[in-house]
Amino acid sequence: MNTSISTANPWAKWQESLVTESFAYARRLAQLPSLLQRAQLVKKGVTPSTLVYEEDRLKLLHYPGKEPPRYATPLVIVFALVNRPYILDLKVGRSVVSHFVERGFDTYLIDWGSPTYADRHLTIDDHVNGYISNVVDFVRERAGAAQVSLLGYCMGGTMSSIFTALHQERVKNLILLATGIDFSTREGLLNLWARPEYFDVDKFVEAFGNCPAEFLQMSFLMLKPVQNLLEKPLNFFEKADDPDAVNDFLTLETWLNDNIPVAGEVYREFVKYLYQQNLLVQNKMPVGKHTVDLRKITCPVLNIMAKGDDLVPCAQSMPFNDLVSSTDRKSIAIPAGHIGLAIGGKAQRDVWPHTCDWLAARS
């Protein structure tokens, strides 16, 4: 009967689809009111952890694992200052942390906390030679190890590189994830928007104190406005009756909207020294009383990048391996975005098991 209708009426498929889609739309609409409630149930971090160290707003989480560590060198994960770190432990099957813990690494994660107005004068020096340095010493003492491995994500990667350049003797391995190093590239919109003729960072910090979370959020949204403001909500609506898809969406959106401000001085230094003057690749970046020389990095380096990263384009991370003195250095670039690099299917399937192998051979 269907065949006869379809031959007689070329629009039969469309009529049938109109009915089916109308019911589907009604079903999806019915799901929407419960979303807010379900969003509040989203868990932030899934791997069991204990708080082992606190300093000001910083918290150091330790992931004990089910068995004692198999490797002598502990791993410290340094997250960025602009978001919460639980993206690295988002949910079961999408957790970077769990890869390392399950492989037997003694894993620690730095949660920077949210800076208040009182923290506006904190500099990169305070973060690198203060907080990270203290955390690394605490972990070395706790684990009885002479050195640690560092994994830095985004801004945390830049700070890890700076720390390693200044304190190479305390770092055994360095893993960078979507890390901005060479800011001369024009690929990224942030590099264009931060140019000194368009953005006076001194006046901005003077007026606002810390860089507001809303400003950062808006800047990130504007990198891909059509995708973020139109395509994403529509794609989500089409899957609103699929509980797994809704859960994935809510988990990620909860993190994306969980922005925190950046301490004013850190923001000023990042924009001025990196985005505007690109001093790190020239080995001229001042950090407190020191000048960062990337050539002092001699440990094994693994540089992981995302080809579709609109926040930190590959061209911004790629030069790192040529700027250091390490002989054991490797780059990996996968087709993913800035966040997909951590939680995407390909990253979870290929990149993180491979990274664990790389680290295991050097720990």
Place this chain on the structure above:
Amino acid sequence: MNEEHDSTNHPTEQWMAFQRVWGETFNKMMQLGFTFSPDCAPPDFMRQMRSGIFQALGHSWEQFLRSPEFMEGMKQSMDSAIAFRKMTNDLFSKVRHETHAVARDDIDAVMLTVRHMETRVLDRLDELAARLDDVAGHLNGNGSHPDPAAQDEPTPKTQPPKNRGKNPTSRS
């Protein structure tokens, strides 16, 4: 200084470039409509069309967000936001001072003083630690005079003082 500026300095050229971007977008969107036939699976066709439209729009927006017009507009709105913020900051400071209350500027001044004092104390501790190392070296018989050149570029501390933070597990 940069290609975007050099190629689109004249306002007419800028307007033409802007028009061209959006003209191309609508052209691409129209072309999608002509690929339609009743035999296409309806939801797939709609998705394909929507994806094409978003792709074209995304591309146009990307170009627009890189254009001097947008950058200039962004600069102006940032300047306005900063000026407004400074104005409100000044106003609130004045109100607080008039009522003999403490303003944010005062707290800032105190914080900066504390930071300067902290820096001076830490610098002094660094010097003392270096001198102690030197003395210890002399006592062990392998002391060396500090290299004046090395003092220009202070080396980072390899053994910083005891952790400043708290260890919740050891407290409990």
